[in-house]
Amino acid sequence: MATIGIDVGGGSIKGALVNEENQIVKQCTRVNRINRSSEEMAEDMADIIRELTQDGPAEAVGIGLPGTVDDEAGVVVYTPNVGFRKYDLRAALKEMTGYEVHLINDANAAAFAESQIGAAQGAESVVVVTLGTGIGGGVVIGGKLLTGYTGAASELGHMVIVKDGEPCGCGRKGCFEAYASATALVRMAKKAMAEHPESMMNELAEKDGKVGARTAFEAYDAGDPTAVSVVNEYLDWLAEGLANLINIFFPEVIALSGGIANRGESLIKALEERVYPRTHGSAYALKRTKLAICSLGYESGMIGAALYAKSVME
Ligand SMILES: [Zn+2]
Missing domain, CATH: 3.30.420.40 (ATPase, nucleotide binding domain)
Structure with missing residues (x-):
């Protein structure tokens, strides 16, 4: 089953549906900007999840954020450039989409991807x-x-x-x-x-x-x-x-x-x-x-x- 990955940046929120061969099979983007509320950004992410699951459910949803996250609690602790401060993103997205999302720092996400299937594979x-x-x-x-x-x-x-x-x-x-x-x-x-x-x-x-x-x-x-x-x-x-x-x-x-x-x-x-x-x-x-x-x-x-x-x- 495919998995969803979302990357939250200051200028855009990008989502991708990744198949079992780790290839992107579908993508969608929402425009983002600094100083939007946590709720507005969460709604965009919910939209992206809905769009990417139109043809069938996803196995898991991961969200990369530019700051500190606590994945155990499901909380975005602090993102200096986009305005999350101790926001329970997992609860918000669970309510909007039914999915239990996982949170990861965006640079960590990039490092994990490179180590699994990129320049440092193996x-x-x-x-x-x-x-x-x-x-x-x-x-x-x-x-x-x-x-x-x-x-x-x-x-x-x-x-x-x-x-x-x-x-x-x-x-x-x-x-x-x-x-x-x-x-x-x-x-x-x-x-x-x-x-x-x-x-x-x-x-x-x-x-x-x-x-x-x-x-x-x-x-x-x-x-x-x-x-x-x-x-x-x-x-x-x-x-x-x-x-x-x-x-x-x-x-x-x-x-x-x-x-x-x-x-x-x-x-x-x-x-x-x-x-x-x-x-x-x-x-x-x-x-x-x-x-x-x-x-x-x-x-x-x-x-x-x-x-x-x-x-x-x-
Ligand atoms: Zn410094």
Whole structure:
């Protein structure tokens, strides 16, 4: 029987019907925005469940949310960007649809999907790191998600790598996210552009009307010396954090996702050179963590939520 996976984001709520071969057979989306009420969002999810079960019932329903969830209680504890605060989503959806839903953090859902059927398929221990506006992540150990005491584990982006460093959205300073997210790369690029008006990045930014991670990478590819030093600095920071994660978890695979991961093999190569010398005992290790790019794209959140719901039913 098919399973439903729903991925709640700030801009949309996406649902997918996933068959027993783990393929998406039907999808539907509702527009979402910041500051809607919990009830409105729950109604959208109920709508999605009804639409996806028109041709027959689902075995399980999993919902991925951008924040902290307590799946035992069925409660969305806190989502910083969409407005859930201690909301009993399971009770609400049970009443509206009859389904007992399961809740999972969205980054954990993506990590679970990549570990089951994506870039890290077959690996028992996997760390997924999402390089976007912030840094998200998920950790799978022995085939199981690491969720921690309150369900809030695996906030990989908020590991401090510089004491009293750059301010972070979480309130601390010097987090990995403040040095290795796409936002951090843009900050470094802007600073270098002001100091080096001759840099090609200034020209590219004017053409695009904004400075993005792409501005730095495009100029880097063209050999612009300022961009080369910005990107190298960024890669060094990213490597510091990834090496810490390897030293803590020693996973079989670390898989990267998010816009910057679209750099693909050239990113992996640049990181391998930087990460391995920083990992503990690497000179003597017979095996080492494989660095990879996630393969499921935006579908990973929906597929992961569906696979998670199925896994807790079994
Ligand atoms: Zn932080």
